[in-house]
Amino acid sequence: MTTKERHKVLVLLGPTAVGKTRLSLELAAAYNAEIISGDSMQVYRGMDIGTAKITPAEMMGIPHHLIDIHDPQDPYSAAEFQEQGSRLIEEISSRGKLPFIVGGTGLYIESLCYGFQFSEAVADEAFRKEQDQFAEEHGALALHARLEAVDPVSAAKLHPNDRRRIIRALEIHHQTNTTLSASHAAQKKESPYDLCLIGLTMDRKILYKRIEDRIDSMLADGLVAEVKGLLENGYSRSLVSMQGLGYKEIAAYLAGELTLEEAVILLKRDTRRFAKRQLSWFRHMKEIEWIDVEGEQNFSENFSKIRAIIAGKFLSGLEYTSEQYN
Template sequence: MSNQLPVINLMGPTASGKTALACELYERGDVELISVDSALVYQDMDIGTAKPNKAEQQQYPHHLIDLITPLQVYSAAEFVEDACNLVEQIHARGKMPVLVGGTMLYFKALLEGLSSNLPSADYAVRAEIEAKGESEGWQAVYEELKTVDPLAGEKFKVSDKQRIIRALEVYKLTGQPITKLQAEQPKNVAYRYSFYNYALLPDRVELHQRIEHRLKNMWKIGFLNEVENLIEKYDLNDNLPSARSVGYRQALDYLKNSDRSLKSKQEMEDKALYATRQLAKRQYTWLRSLQESHQFKTYLTIKQAQEDLRNLYG
């Protein structure tokens, strides 16, 4: 009999309804919820992240929410360490850990481990790379990457800005291509867990409608005011990882750089909607990639998932 600790992973793109499913499982009383969301770790970033409000968090507590300020950084490696510690603690309390969220990099790191000895992010180096992209164009940055790391140049497109930045950052910090370091370094696989993976993958048209409805509600309940308060409290700027979160980037640009006319506001809202739909598209791609290596059960509708998970965990 296996002595691996069972862990339920509940994944899905933004606005797919996964949090509601997790809360339904929590109602049973023998589970604890762990957030797998790189935006929910930030304090005071509530509306734009669709963070459960205080009453909801009291009713359905989530671990790994409100960990740091928007000025701080939280890595995938830190997530894996925190999540593994929580899994152990939750099982020690006789409960089942349910990890729920849409940050697929975190799920991938948990399922497959991380390459060791890659350098941590250096935001001075990143700022230097981004400044070159702004002044000389991203094609020039991409050409620099192809010179120092031809393999990465083959794998990435010029539009893969974050991946290009990370690859150049690693090269500038180590003097070696990231592809070489990744090939040489073993993975740290968490053998002590048995993962049960579930994904909510609704129809794209339905999901796009849900995303549009969510964003309209965010503007209505004061998302712009939230971003203004973040600018005032933290001097939030677009060099911070927190400010790159979908919605915040567009709102920040509008508040700092536009004439704040109705036309500019509508353009900002349209950009935020497009960016959120693109995020969902990337989440679908990540999930399909994970499904190639790991067993999954997927659901097209929330109702289907509710019925199945009730039977599974009933």
């Protein structure tokens, strides 16, 4: 493709609880966009409260893609997201609409925006079983330490409970004698798209308070019942989906391993740490235009700032359809 032929793609990213959803809806309405979810957990059906999934009633009639496309027992990967996202960008663009990626899963969003080539290392089931057994016998931290020994950069980005991705990183090193982080660093950061990347951030203390308030709201909305229902429907705690934040902690409570208070304290702590890792990932994406958001009272101002960024990047050929914020 020549530069003129590249599809325009708008991206809104940032850590959990920073306020992406409302802004994404207003932007999608304003720029005739369809939203592609860039969240690795919202693909799972029945996992709604713990993933802060937007409801159909909240979508304002705006098409949302890659939400509720898998049952919890089906693993989902960055490579699958990239393939599906690439196809959706083509389809949305062909309809004369703007593809709009919204989310907080760094690897997924970056792989789609820049057309990452994923490792050719094939699945080694015997190696995976060996690592899985090691984790069962010695614990998640011991498995994480194995990765830290050979690929400290990747280890720093992965939570010790993210067993599947830790084993995959070890598998890549085992088969290729190169690290996952080196593979990512070697990727060409040239996008096949005409990108406008906008990142949302805020004061860390305010963000952490929003995270804790969101978790309290999730509990009030029935998070415990949601996790209990998933377990009763036969979804094992060992599934990748059930290792997600909110699910593994509440499952541990339901198994009698933690009190509810202990589970909530752990969930809030791990979610704060997750938000920190999200920001660290995004910070190395040099093309992001960052907006420091402080709360709902500044929504119109933040919206105007984003509008100006979009105008400067690629307003030509886009019709701004709303006069609401003029």
